Amino acid sequence: MGFQLRDYQTTIAERVSLSGVGVHSGTPVTMTFLPAEPDTGIVFHRVDVSGASHAIRALISEVGTTDLSTTLTNGSGITLSTVEHVMAAIAGAGIDNLNIEIDGPEVPIADGTSAAFLAAFEQAGQLQQTAKRRYIRVLKTSRIEAGTSWAEFSPYDGTRYEVEIDFETPAIGRQSFAGNMDATVFREEISRARTFGFMRDVEKLWAAGLALGSSLDNSLVIGDDHTIINPGGLRYPDEFVRHKTLDAVGDLALAGAPFIGCFKSYRGGHRLNAMALRALLSDPDAFEFVEIATHPNNGASLVTIDAPLLAPSVV
Template identity: 40%
Template sequence: MTNVRRQTTLNSATVCAGIELHGGNHTRLAMRPAPVGTGLVFVRTDITDRDNRILVEPDAVSDVKNCTTLENAAGVEVSTIEHLLAALAASGIDNLIMELDGRELPALDGSAEPFLKLIERVGLKRQEAPRRYVEVLRPVEVRKGKAFARIVPATRLELSVSIDFEDEAIGQQKVEIVPDVRAFRDRLASARTFARLHEVAALQAAGLSKGGSLENAIIVDGDKILNPEGLRFADEFVRHKALDLLGDLYLGGPILGRVETHASGHGLNHDLLMALYGTQGAWRFVSMNGEELLPEIDSPSRLQSVSA
């Protein structure tokens, strides 16, 4: 998430395909360049009888259980978007059309690295319009039991993420990172999603994780890692939590602030965004020139209706 002055899209289209983590179906994702001011937009190409466009914005979130799901007014959904959004955030992409022929993005290897490689393969295109940042002006915090998420003012996006699991293979872990594209590539992108073995059966009984396997997730059983290849990092679990946080935050666009979380997940990450945007005087839109940007002339996002 390097602070850049101008909006950005892809140089050209790029495509990937694979199995959905939860639905188990085969899906295809095509990412296409988009004009200034488009924002990030999913298009469900398999839906033809109603509005199939879903804007990436905080108030489009319809579900945060096990993954982040967006839904438009016509009831069309897209889910498990957080890994792709993390790659878009780190790369600094503002405008993009993402065509998907199913409800859920392909899981690929369970990390954001395949998405980042697709982006880097085609490259970025700078556009002739100022990039809009959300500058945090005062602290905002949300809590749920021992878990919390807070955001405080800073001149760049900074993440401090900690977790505490009873499972011996996970335990207590913490990571701090300024997630520019280099740090993201080296430290977060390849960190995979994970689940405890006892959770897998419950997820499958609930009709989820139909496409989950050791090929796209880390499976933990107490003090054991069931994946034959082991971990990519000793603290891969907290790195993936930071990856998820980065993706969830990007629902509201690029943020200038320090975000600290403990034992957080998609739900609390989203609660923090909604608390930030719902708190008068806690934020404003700015460019990298320090110029305040008026929301009504900058973006089609429904965040325009929230008074800063």
């Protein structure tokens, strides 16, 4: 059930760094992942910004723009963009607490997936902590719609994703991914699926000062003739929907705790993922916080607890 359903919170065992370029800014950036105390959650620190306002918590309450990626903005207006791939890796690895130092306004794109971040976490190792791990259990269906797109959470005994996309280009078409999600499934079936785009949009993005770091090394590109331009082609026959699932894992990791339930979406994206998460957490009847209780003779069960210190805020 879920991403490594377990009793206790975890952090990494030692610091580890990763460098690259921002996909939109095209500028070099370095991230350093540091162990964090229990109940810290995931906190980014813009070390290129002076003063006490450089901390940005990885929570839905901090989500700003969601046009081409997910951007976090703290109360002082300090931003960090393109957080979805690293957040997906954090969730996929089952890490609860991290301090992340970054010397720029955008997370490095690496190869357009979560694989490099997972490799860094494996290099650092994990440390089990003494505080109980909390989960968000979905109690009833929570659904939002936006035109022909929709997304919903529903009760489920596990953590499940059912993501469907539908593009006019025959290079993509209609694809779907449906499966229970855990660390193994994320690593083997989702983490290496690349972000994608269309060659026809590149000049427009460049003119807007975006996609300056995009290349065939970090993006799947569909040409004007509806074929894949990248040498070597696809990593999976349905790589496009697998990447959309990766994005959803990262966006929903901003709940502040792993969720127990099923997330479904049709023609979704960062904006729809954020809308769905806000809708769920805005309805106190739609979810509850739980943790694992171990019984000497009867195994383990989930028990309801009070809201945690870092309760997700949707204000």
